[in-house]
Amino acid sequence: MSRGALPVSVHQLAVDRHRQRVLENLSCRFQPGELTAVVGPNGAGKSSLLQVLAGVLAPAAGRVEIDGNDAAKIPAGERAQLCAYLPQAETPAWSLAARDLVALGLLPWGKPADRDNRVHRALAQVDAVEFADRPVTRLSGGELRRVQLARLLVGEAPVLIADEPTAALDIRHQLQLMQNFRQQADSGRTVVLALHDLALAARYCDRILLLEGGRLRAAGTPEEVLTPDLIGEVYGVSCEFRWRDGVADFVPLDLL
Known part of the structure; x- marks a missing residue:
């Protein structure tokens, strides 16, 4: 399979966890060159969707396609080269140096000759x-998160999938990270993030998928999806989106 720009599509996806259906009849598409945010309340199914995209979780029904190929039929090693994934939270099991943790992101490629340069470049990006x-x-929680993000980036996979990547980061590094993901998408990669911060999603992302109760409630541009009426219905809050030159400030007002 080509290592170039890779679209990812989901067809009538259903996912079960602990004998409970957490995603139902979900179809969507993620395009190269686009930064997509998956948003929704806690329990909406965001993490489950990302885990299926990354091959960590098998669907109960439906399928994922990478560049038109059934992802379930792609060998695990090859799929790991195509899709890099950062889970929502993970704790290191042993005390290795940060550069060695980042280098784990190169395992699907064996031992590349430029390993040290790629690790340094990934650390510099974050x-x-x-x-x-x-x-x-x-490392502190935020420092560890940045190192884990470098591990995500080090392999330069054409598809990047990250679950709550801005969690534990201070404001400066949240903005730096989102700018980095924006650059990754602009370079032709397919980038999918689960986000809780709607203002960051509105500012940096091309498309928004809004999940509610395991179903796709809306999909489109930030202007199309992030409306006070829709966010009020899904999240149960009154809010405003103040758009200016394509950038939105999300202002929560009160509970509904």
Whole structure:
């Protein structure tokens, strides 16, 4: 399969967890060159969708296609080269140096000759070069998250999937991270993020998928999806989106 720009499509997807259906009849498409945010309240199915896209979770029905090919039939090693995935939360099981944690992202490629350069470049992208030799068990939550993000980026996979990547980051590094993902999409990659911050989603993303109760409630541009009426119905809050030069400030007002 080509390692170039890869569209990812989902067809009538259903997912069960703990004998409960968490996604039902979901169809959508993720395009190269686009940054897509998957949003919705807690329990809407965001993490489950991303795990299916990454091949971590098998669907109960439906299928995922990568560049028109059934993802379930792609060998695991090849799929790992095509799709890089960052889960919502993970704790290192042992105390290895940050640079070695990042290098784990290169395992699908064996031992590339430019390993050290790629690790350094990935750490630089997330402003974490200074942590390269520090044991990951001695990093703060935000520092560890940046190192984990570098692991996501180091393989330069054509599809990037990240679940709540801005969690635990301060404001500066949230913006830096979203700018980085924006650049990754602009370079032709397919980028899918689960986000809770609707203002970040509105500012940086091309498309928004809004999930509610395991179903796709809306899909489209930020202007189409992030409306006070729709967000009020799904989240149960009154809000405003103040758009200016294509950038929105999300202002929650009160509970409904």
